[in-house]
Amino acid sequence: MKHQPFESWLYEREVLTKDQARDLEDHLEICDSCRALATAWTDIEGQLYSASLVAPAPGFSRRWRAHLADHRRRANHRQMSAMLLMTTAGLAVLSVLFGAELLPLLEPAVPTLVAWGGKVASLVANLNMFRLIMGILVEATVENVPLVYRVVLPLSLAGLAAFWVISIYRLSYRRIRKE
Ligand SMILES: [Zn+2]
Structure with missing residues (x-):
C-alpha cells in the first residue's frame, strides 16, 4: 500500500x-x-x-527576584571592595615612591618622617572606617543609586585620597626644607 x-x-x-x-x-x-x-x-x-502548560511552583518569581537582588548586592559589595583595595594599594605605592624620594633627606628629618608615617597610618585607618560606612550606605541604597554614582563616587574618593597624600607629602617636604 x-x-x-x-x-x-x-x-x-x-x-x-x-x-x-x-x-x-x-x-x-x-x-x-x-x-x-x-x-x-x-x-x-x-x-x-x-x-x-505546567505552571512553576508558587512564589517562583518572588524567590527569583530575591535571589537576583541578593546576587546584585554581593556583586556591588565586591566592586566596592575592589575599588577600595585599589585605592589602598595606590596609596601604598605612592607612600613607597615618596618615601624613596625622601631617603636622602632621611637623616635630618626622622621626627618629621615618623609624624608623616603616623599620618599615613591614620589615613589608612580612616579609609577602613570609610569603607565600613560606605558598606552600610551601599547596603541601604544600592538598589536606588544609579550606576554612574557607583563608579563616580569611588573614583572621586580615590582622587581625593591621592590629593590628600600629596598634600601631606608637600607639607612634610616644605618642613624638611626649612629644617
Ligand atoms: Zn498508510
Missing part, C-alpha cells in the same frame, strides 16, 4: 485542504500502519501541550 503523501499529512493536519483532509481520513480507515502513526502522534502532541 502507498502511504505517501498521507504519512506527511499526519504532521500538518491543520494546513490541509478539505479534499486532502477527506483523502487522509479515507486512507486512515483502510491503513493500520498510518492509523497507528496518527494515534502515536496525537499522544505526543497532547503530552507536549500539557508539559508546556
Whole structure:
C-alpha cells in the first residue's frame, strides 16, 4: 500500500485542504500502519501541550527576584571592595615612591618622617572606617543609586585620597626644607 503523501499529512493536519483532509481520513480507515502513526502522534502532541502548560511552583518569581537582588548586592559589595583595595594599594605605592624620594633627606628629618608615617597610618585607618560606612550606605541604597554614582563616587574618593597624600607629602617636604 502507498502511504505517501498521507504519512506527511499526519504532521500538518491543520494546513490541509478539505479534499486532502477527506483523502487522509479515507486512507486512515483502510491503513493500520498510518492509523497507528496518527494515534502515536496525537499522544505526543497532547503530552507536549500539557508539559508546556505546567505552571512553576508558587512564589517562583518572588524567590527569583530575591535571589537576583541578593546576587546584585554581593556583586556591588565586591566592586566596592575592589575599588577600595585599589585605592589602598595606590596609596601604598605612592607612600613607597615618596618615601624613596625622601631617603636622602632621611637623616635630618626622622621626627618629621615618623609624624608623616603616623599620618599615613591614620589615613589608612580612616579609609577602613570609610569603607565600613560606605558598606552600610551601599547596603541601604544600592538598589536606588544609579550606576554612574557607583563608579563616580569611588573614583572621586580615590582622587581625593591621592590629593590628600600629596598634600601631606608637600607639607612634610616644605618642613624638611626649612629644617
Ligand atoms: Zn498508510
